[in-house]
Amino acid sequence: MSEKNVVDAFNNGGIIAYPTEAVFGLGCDPDNEDALRRLLKLKQRxxxxxxxxxxASYSQLLPYIDESKISQDMRCSMLSRWPDGITQLVPKNNNTSSLLSGRFDTIAVRVTSQPDVVSLCQKINKPIVSTSANLSGQEPAKTxxxxxPALTNKVDFILKGNTLGHTSPSKIIDVLTGKVIRS
Incomplete structure (x- = not known):
């Protein structure tokens, strides 16, 4: 991977295809509203x-989370589930774009150990948006x-790494209630 090119693509509002734990994802800068709109349109989501x-770390997620609503016990439980394969719904802060959180007062977050994503997130010093690399309703790509091709012709960079080989998408847990939303 050319790390300079992927960082440049990210910093310039580009859409990046990259490996996650189980499938390929599409992502962009979570603070770039134009990139978020472009990603939603591309995915038809x-x-x-x-x-x-x-x-790459919990600290990268803090600008998007309202930690005041998460008790110490909840935080300990949340952190014990990472890295990998578990997405958690946490209270979003007031500055978090509704393009990220949708109609919810929570935001879905995950810390990964997928080396390409960890490297990218460390270089950009923030999280990357993640949604499966497929048009809405279609099967996500695993490689x-x-x-x-309807996606690859419109993304700005493809990180040609490998997923971690998980066989199903991430489990989703609501941190405040402990309820499993997707198993």
């Missing part, structure tokens, strides 16, 4: 559904070679 933030 309704904005009210929201998207995930994928990070960069199987990405839909």
């Amino acid at each position: 309704p904005s009210e559904k929201g998207m995930i933030l994928l990070a 960069w070679q199987s990405l839909d």
